[in-house]
Amino acid sequence: MTVRTTRRSPAFRSRIGAAGAIAVAGALLLTGCGDQTDGGGDGDGGGKKTADAEAPLYDELPQKIQKAGTIKVGSDIAYAPVEFVDENGEPAGIDPDLAKAMSKALGVDFQFQNGTFDQLILGMNSGRYDVVMSAVTDTKERQEGVSDDAEGGADFVNYFKAGSSFLVEKGNPENVQNLDDLCGKTVAAQRGTANEALVRAQNKKCDEKIDPFFADKDTDSITQLQNGRADVVVTDFPVAAYNAKTFGNGEQFEVAGGQIDAAPYGIAVSKKNTELRDAIQSAMNRIMENGEYEKVMKKWDVTNGALDEATVNAGK
Helix, strand or coil, X not given: CCCCCCCECCCECCCCCCCCCCCCCCEEEECCCCCCCECCCCCCCCCCECCCCCCCCHHHCCHHHHHHCEEEEEECCCECXXXXXXXXXXXXXXXXXXXXXXXXXXXXXXXXXXXXXXXXHHHHHCCCCCEECCCCECCHHHHHCCCCCCCCCCEEEEEEEEEEEEEEECCCCCCCCCHXXXXXXXXXXXXXXXXXXXXXXXXXXXXXXXXXXXECCHHHHHHHHHXXXXXXXXXXXHHHHHHHHHHHHHCCEEXXXXXXXXXXXXEEECCCCHHHHHHHHHHHHHHHHHCHHHHHHHHCCCHHXXXXXXXXXXXX
C-alpha cells in the first residue's frame, strides 16, 4: 500500500490506514487453502502447517518454504483497503486477499506479521520475513537499497499500480487541485513514504511554505484532517478513495485532483532468494490468468490499478 502509492523517501511508499483500525502486534495468520493440520498429526495444534505438495506451483518453491509450510509476510497492516485489521482481528484487504489466492497455487499459507513500514525490508533482509507485501512502491532506489527504508535492497514482483492523491474535507473548501495548491496549507502525510517525499519536494518550491505534519501512521494523518488540524492528506489513491467512500458514511472527505506519479506496487523479496521471487511471480501471473486476481480488484473497487501481467523490478 505507503498513491499506504508506495514510494517512501527517496524511494518511499505512501500509505494510509483505515481510521480507527485496531493496532496489531506479533504474527497474524492468513490461512490459505492447504491442509491446516499440524505437522505432527496429533491434533495438539503445536506443529508446523502442512504444505499441499499437490498444488500446481508447489515445486517452484524453495525447499525451506516447503518444509515450513508458510511464507512469512512483513506488512504495515494499517492501510485500508490495501491491508488492515478487520473486526475479527484478522488481516484483510487487497494484499491479504491476493495472498490467499496465491496460496492455492503454491500450496503454502501466507502468514502476515505486523511491522513498521520503514523497517519491513530491513526485517526481510535480516531473516524476520520471507517477503514484504505492504503497498510498497517499486523504485530503483529500493531495488538498490539506496533509500533509508530499503537497506540491503530487494527485488519486486509487480502486481498493482497507483499514485498519490489528495484527501480533503467534503466540498474541498481550500480548493486543492494540484501540488502548487499545497503551498501555505497544513499538509499531513505518513512519515517515510513517497508521499512525505512529495510534500517535502513541493515545499522547496513554495513561496508561502507548507506547514507539514508527518505521522508514523496514516490513521494519524486522517485524524488531523478529521479534527481540522490539517487541510489535506497526501496518500495513495486507493487509500484516499476508500476513506472518502467509507469515512463518516462518505459525508466527511473527498478526493481532490488526479493521481500523481502513478507507479507499480511490488511484493519485495530478498535479492538472494530468486527462487522464491520467481515462484511468487508465477503465482501472481496464475491468479491473473484464472480470474482470481480480477475478483479481488472488483471486490475492493480498484480495477483502475490492475495490471495484466506480474513483472519484476518494473519500477523506475
